[in-house]
Amino acid sequence: MHHAEASNFASGLTKKDVYAQVVEHSRGLFDGQRNWRQNLSSNLSNASSLIYHALHSLPSPSSAVNWCGFYVLDPTTPSQLLLGPFQGHVACQTIGFGRGVCGTAASAQTTQLVKDVEAFPGHIACDAASKSEIVVPIIQKGKVVAIIDIDCAELNGFDEDDKEALETIAALLAESCDF
Amino acid sequence: MHHAEASNFASGLTKKDVYAQVVEHSRGLFDGQRNWRQNLSSNLSNASSLIYHALHSLPSPSSAVNWCGFYVLDPTTPSQLLLGPFQGHVACQTIGFGRGVCGTAASAQTTQLVKDVEAFPGHIACDAASKSEIVVPIIQKGKVVAIIDIDCAELNGFDEDDKEALETIAALLAESCDF
Structure with missing residues (x-):
């Protein structure tokens, strides 16, 4: 299989099916990749691509996702996240x-x-096109080490299914990667 | 200015104009960001977005670019690049x-x-959709520390203008970032 095919999703799947495929592919991609420092970047790069293309395979509002990625804890500045x-x-x-x-x-x-x-009080508008957002913390040993951040160009872009699936992916990243 | 606007490009610009805007925005984004280890990831993430959206603002074949990113030298395995x-x-x-x-x-x-x-002898087909490619090494102190890799879904996707501009961006990354 070409690697790119991991982020091709059939049309007509439900959101739960699509997220299940993301989790399955993520497990495969992260396996054996935890020990190199740079692999964190590899894993997060591929994970952002998987999730983005998964959501784009779905109908509106998921297909209107316009940003999907990570912020990681800044090791040199307390309580700061870095892109x-x-x-x-x-x-x-x-x-x-x-x-x-x-x-x-x-x-x-x-x-x-x-x-x-x-x-949302104090919302930071990185992109004026973004109308709704979901942010899921990645927690390792009780500490937030990174967040998953997804923006949508439509209002009400995310629901409880997104929350549940993204929390599963966050837990998988926390157990698979050395942050 | 919203950050996202840095990767919005007016239509009708020439490739040289668009690349000049990428270099200008890159200089601004990288300024003062070299000292934190994680900032390498921030800089390369934003640079891949800038270049990708720059090329997508242009007519075919540039608009058919389907992958744009970086591989970095693996610090733990000699002569290996990591996504x-x-x-x-x-x-x-x-x-x-x-x-x-x-x-x-x-x-x-x-x-x-x-x-x-x-x-190309020994071509690695990460994505069967990719038809042409340009890869530019990022060289620091005589050593390749990373590469810029761009794929296009059309044949002949890149020319000497891409080569010249991407080599300028590679030099800027080499002088702006601690790899």
């Missing part, structure tokens, strides 16, 4: 814990499912 | 020096401009 691998337009490079949707997920250690980013 | 940040479908995680177009650019320390990947 990691992503799919989409150029993004903010640093985000403080507690700032905006990403920073809130990091400081609260809980998923933020935001139906309308304009209504 | 870095990219835009596009899931990709091969490791490439040995001398293998395929990427490995040849790394071992020869020269840009590989390949009009038809099927005609």
